[in-house]
Each structure stands twice: as C-alpha cells, then as structure tokens.
Amino acid sequence: MTTKLVICDIDATLVNEKKELTPRTKKDLIQLHEKGIYFGIASGRPADELKRNKEYWDLPFDFDFVVGMNGAELWDGVHQKFYSYFMMKKEWLKETMEIMKVVKCNPMIYWNGKIRCVHIDDMMIHSATTSHKELEVVKLEDFYAHENAKIMFRMKEEDMPKAEAWVKEHPNPYYHGFKTQSTLLEFCDKRINKGYGLQKICELNDLDIKDVMAFGDTSNDNDMLKVAGCGVCMINGTDDTKACANAITKQDNDHDGLAIYLEESGILC
Structure with missing residues (x-):
C-alpha cells in the first residue's frame, strides 16, 4: 500500500506505560514528517489537550490531524480548522x-x-x-x-x-x-467513533482511506482500524481489537512495538 497518513491511538499504543514517547518512536515520527507523510493522533481526550502533546514530547512539528473525544472532535492542522460532531443530548x-x-x-x-x-x-x-x-x-x-x-x-x-x-x-x-x-x-453518540473521525479527515483532505495506516490497542480503536487501509493492533492489545486488525505488532508498547512495525513496513525507507 501507499501510505499517506499514519494515525495512532496514544495510551498503550504510541507511548509506553510511563506515558513517554520513546527516543526510537520519536525518531521515526520525525522521519515520517520529513518524508511528507501526514501524522495524526486519536484519543478519547479533548482535541485542545491532545495538541499540547507536541510540547510534552518535544516534537519539532505540529500534528497534521488530531481526533479528540473518540471522534466527536477534529483538529485539521493542514487547514487550521476545528470541527465537532454529534454531541450527547x-x-x-x-x-x-x-x-x-x-x-x-x-x-x-x-x-x-x-x-x-x-x-x-x-x-x-x-x-x-x-x-x-x-x-x-x-x-x-x-x-x-x-x-x-x-x-x-x-x-x-x-x-x-x-x-x-x-x-x-x-x-x-x-x-x-x-x-x-x-x-x-x-x-457517546452511536454515530461517533475514531473511524468516523478518520473518515472526516480523508473527506476534508482528499485522501483515500486505503492510504492510511492506523494503530490502536483496545475497543475504542476498532472502527478506526477497520476503515483504515492498514489497521495495526499492538500485541498488548485486546482480543477484539486484534480481530479487527490487518496486522499485529511483534513487540508491545513498552518495547517500541509501533516503531519497529513502522521500520519493518518499509514506509520509512
């Protein structure tokens, strides 16, 4: 597949159990950015909070996309626009x-x-x-x-x-x-999930969802992994999420599982 966007859940996926972005993962994210591949994060937390992870992780670039509140919020960094969808009544x-x-x-x-x-x-x-x-x-x-x-x-x-x-x-x-x-x-509203947020990213930026690689570890990542061209579950993930994935990492989030998968996938070459 041609990968134009990599989007990742955060806890137990992108960061280790200490909530740290490891040096190896950080190096690979910078390499993605330098190759012109979009990078986004998706979480159940609010988008404004998630954007601040750039500073916490000391990344030299802004996130291209941030999916917050499990898909109810979207920050499109490419167009500098914020969207919200389907509130709970x-x-x-x-x-x-x-x-x-x-x-x-x-x-x-x-x-x-x-x-x-x-x-x-x-x-x-x-x-x-x-x-x-x-x-x-x-x-x-x-x-x-x-x-x-x-x-x-x-x-x-x-x-x-x-x-x-x-x-x-x-x-x-x-x-x-x-x-x-x-x-x-x-x-949350039944229409909301991380997969919905990912689909909106693709619609707003003329991206083919087949060109997306998505990483996650548990149930609220399932829809995102299902709709992405390549859905990757962490080996430390739950069984239901592994069943939704196209691939499973060889290592867990405490041992650079995401980074190793990126490197072995060939998209960083």
Missing part, C-alpha cells in the same frame, strides 16, 4: 447516570478545561494528572446541564465485566457504551 447524559448505578463508579466529564466528578479519589487524581486538568467536584445534575461529547465512568477493574455486560444487555438506539481502559467506560 442532556437527557441521554442523565440516562447514563441511571444505567451505571449497576456498579459503584465515579462519573466524569470534560467541561471548560476541567474534569468534573462526583468525588476525588486516586483514580480521578490519576485522570487529572495524565490529562493535565484541574478536578472540579459537582452535583449529579451538573453532568447533564449541557450537551457534551461524552460521559465517562471510573470504576474498579474487577467491576468492569459487570458494567460491560449490563450495557450490552441494555442497548440504546441513540448512544452506546464501551470500555476504553481497564477502569474506564464511556458513552
């Missing part, structure tokens, strides 16, 4: 609060540059630290006072199977819930 947000009473969890949303939550615990502090955002404790009704791209629920890892099963057993025609981390379940 207020009544849907309220409904998810009832749905998630099946397990003990802490709801959270991004709002005005902060993370809103019901109470502060170790998991919420971790979320705030990794996203470089301030925590704001609010009442339950504040979660559905405005439309939002998504709502998230932090819970203990051992409670996730029960939460996932409950959501699967109670489907909704308008929105869906899915695991994005071992302790995090999210809800």
Whole structure:
C-alpha cells in the first residue's frame, strides 16, 4: 500500500506505560514528517489537550490531524480548522447516570478545561494528572446541564465485566457504551467513533482511506482500524481489537512495538 497518513491511538499504543514517547518512536515520527507523510493522533481526550502533546514530547512539528473525544472532535492542522460532531443530548447524559448505578463508579466529564466528578479519589487524581486538568467536584445534575461529547465512568477493574455486560444487555438506539481502559467506560453518540473521525479527515483532505495506516490497542480503536487501509493492533492489545486488525505488532508498547512495525513496513525507507 501507499501510505499517506499514519494515525495512532496514544495510551498503550504510541507511548509506553510511563506515558513517554520513546527516543526510537520519536525518531521515526520525525522521519515520517520529513518524508511528507501526514501524522495524526486519536484519543478519547479533548482535541485542545491532545495538541499540547507536541510540547510534552518535544516534537519539532505540529500534528497534521488530531481526533479528540473518540471522534466527536477534529483538529485539521493542514487547514487550521476545528470541527465537532454529534454531541450527547442532556437527557441521554442523565440516562447514563441511571444505567451505571449497576456498579459503584465515579462519573466524569470534560467541561471548560476541567474534569468534573462526583468525588476525588486516586483514580480521578490519576485522570487529572495524565490529562493535565484541574478536578472540579459537582452535583449529579451538573453532568447533564449541557450537551457534551461524552460521559465517562471510573470504576474498579474487577467491576468492569459487570458494567460491560449490563450495557450490552441494555442497548440504546441513540448512544452506546464501551470500555476504553481497564477502569474506564464511556458513552457517546452511536454515530461517533475514531473511524468516523478518520473518515472526516480523508473527506476534508482528499485522501483515500486505503492510504492510511492506523494503530490502536483496545475497543475504542476498532472502527478506526477497520476503515483504515492498514489497521495495526499492538500485541498488548485486546482480543477484539486484534480481530479487527490487518496486522499485529511483534513487540508491545513498552518495547517500541509501533516503531519497529513502522521500520519493518518499509514506509520509512
């Protein structure tokens, strides 16, 4: 295939478990840029936050594309334009609060540059630290006072199977819930996913989606890997994501799995 765009999930894919971009991966990303191949990142976090990773990783170039909020936000760096798609309605947000009473969890949303939550615990502090955002404790009704791209629920890892099963057993025609981390379940409009964000990138920039190489590791990456010309799952990824991929890396994210795949694919030559 001819690769014109490489787009990557971040956690457990592009960075290691310490949230670091390794020197080898950084070198390969710079080489991609120098060869004129577009580079983008895709995550469940807000696009404005994701753009700042350029500074955190000390990259000498701006991201060409940033897919945020699992596809509800898109920053097109080529045309310097921002887009948002399909917000969760207020009544849907309220409904998810009832749905998630099946397990003990802490709801959270991004709002005005902060993370809103019901109470502060170790998991919420971790979320705030990794996203470089301030925590704001609010009442339950504040979660559905405005439309939002998504709502998230932090819970203990051992409670996730029960939460996932409950959501699967109670489907909704308008929105869906899915695991994005071992302790995090999210809800968003059914039309939204990272694959949708990738398709919008291609439409806006006259790119053939067959010329895209996408990397991911878990369920919220599945649609992106399915629509890309080459979908690559990390060897440390989940089984459902491996099943969606065209290829699986030889090494995990702690051992430069993504970089090794790029080098062996030949697109850096």
